Amino acid sequence: MSRFNVFLHRTGERLALPKATRSLILVEIASDLEELFNHYVQQGLSEDEAAARAEEKVDMSDEALAELVRIHSDARGWTDRIVRRVQPFWERIAMALIVFFFISALALGTDMKLLAHLTGFIWPILGILLALVVSFIVQMTRLSDHPSPRRLRDNLATPLFLGAASLVVGFAGTGIELYRTLMRMAAEPEHAAPLFAKVVLGNTATLAIALLVALAAGVAWFVLAGRVARFEDHAASTFLEVK
Amino acid sequence: MTDFQLETQNLARSCHESLILAILVDGPRHGYQLALEIEDRSGGSFHFNHGTLYPILHKLESDGFIDGSWAEPAGKRKRRQYALTAAGRKHLKRLRDGWNAYFESLFNVIGRSEA
Numbered sequence: 152m153s154r155f156n157v158f159l160h161r162t163g164e165r166l167a168l169p170k171a172t173r174s175l176i177l178v179e180i181a182s183d184l185e186e187l188f189n190h191y192v193q194q195g196l197s198e199d200e201a202a203a204r205a206e207e208k209v210d211m212s213d214e215a216l217a218e219l220v221r222i223h224s225d226a227r228g229w230t231d232r233i234v235r236r237v238q239p240f241w242e243r244i245a246m247a248l249i250v251f252f253f254i255s256a257l258a259l260g261t262d263m264k265l266l267a268h269l270t271g272f273i274w275p276i277l278g279i280l281l282a283l284v285v286s287f288i289v290q291m292t293r294l295s296d297h298p299s300p301r302r303l304r305d306n307l308a309t310p311l312f313l314g315a316a317s318l319v320v321g322f323a324g325t326g327i328e329l330y331r332t333l334m335r336m337a338a339e340p341e342h343a344a345p346l347f348a349k350v351v352l353g354n355t356a357t358l359a360i361a362l363l364v365a366l367a368a369g370v371a372w373f374v375l376a377g378r379v380a381r382f383e384d385h386a387a388s389t390f391l392e393v394k
Numbered sequence: 395m396t397d398f399q400l401e402t403q404n405l406a407r408s409c410h411e412s413l414i415l416a417i418l419v420d421g422p423r424h425g426y427q428l429a430l431e432i433e434d435r436s437g438g439s440f441h442f443n444h445g446t447l448y449p450i451l452h453k454l455e456s457d458g459f460i461d462g463s464w465a466e467p468a469g470k471r472k473r474r475q476y477a478l479t480a481a482g483r484k485h486l487k488r489l490r491d492g493w494n495a496y497f498e499s500l501f502n503v504i505g506r507s508e509a
Contacts, residue, residue, distance in 0.1 A: 211445035218449035
């Protein structure tokens with residue numbers, strides 16, 4: 152990649168970032184190097200002097216590189232590696248298994264008429280499910296509009312947050328319902344057995360839905376992350392074409 | 395006084411951000427153009443190293459103050475250019491107000507040099 156190959160390679164080695172992100176940064180640096188080189192040549196410097204001056208101007212300190220890495224890194228580092236490692240073959244298999252499990256669990260829940268015993272905590276969980284569906288549709292639409300490579304990951308973690316929220320509501324709801332029932336059982340010991348059966352059924356049903364919503368959130372994130380990773384890899388390979 | 399306070403612990407960063415955003419008011423620029431123009435407009439007072447420039451540009455972009463896009467001039471390598479966003483204009487105004495308030499306070503203490 153031109154006269155700055157060694158410089159770019161050296162800079163790239165110091166950038167501890169995913170390949171696609173690192174490539175985009177290097178392409179930006181490479182184009183600036185070329186422009187600075189041309190600028191200095193026009194000012195009358197020899198090609199060697201201009202190249203050295205451009206490299207000196209663009210050279211990044213360890214602090215600047217660390218800052219760049221910090222800006223482009225977040226909790227997604229490990230998730231990034233997982234997504235890239237498993238796609239695309241394992242992505243399909245995992246997707247098929249998750250969908251199968253999802254449908255089976257839903258069918259089982261309906262068959263056992265668990266849904267009739269849902270507690271009031273089902274409403275916030277359904278609200279989270281609605282938010283998840285809307286967020287997924289918005290993200291897929293945005294990705295199909297070919298956004299800027301750096302904006303691809305905007306709001307990517309939303310499904311994960313929604314999944315976590317569903318679990319929190321499900322488990323907190325179970326705890327609260329159990330507490331309420333135990334208090335009633337203490338006050339009405341003669342009705343303890345039916346009360347206990349009712350709370351177990353209600354909590355099981357609500358928790359099952361909360362888990363399914365969390366699972367759906369995981370699938371949504373997995374699909375979005377896989378799509379973003381493919382976009383980034385494609386963008387990196389395109390941008391790295393030598394002109 | 396303004397509600398916005400400059401980060402006094404990090405004046406250099408606020409200064410760099412102000413310079414970059416101010417240049418982008420006149421239209422989109424590439425990274426190298428920004429550095430050269432800042433140097434030129436400041437009469438050489440601000441020597442902007444690109445090594446410092448990239449982290450600031452990328453941070454401004456991730457904050458939504460500037461928008462980066464790839465331009466592909468005929469026969470040339472793809473180049474990254476940056477444009478100011480509406481949020482960036484507001485941020486620049488806050489920075490300007492912050493600098494005014496900062497220097498006002500500073501001069502209140504040290505006094506202005508006599509003409």
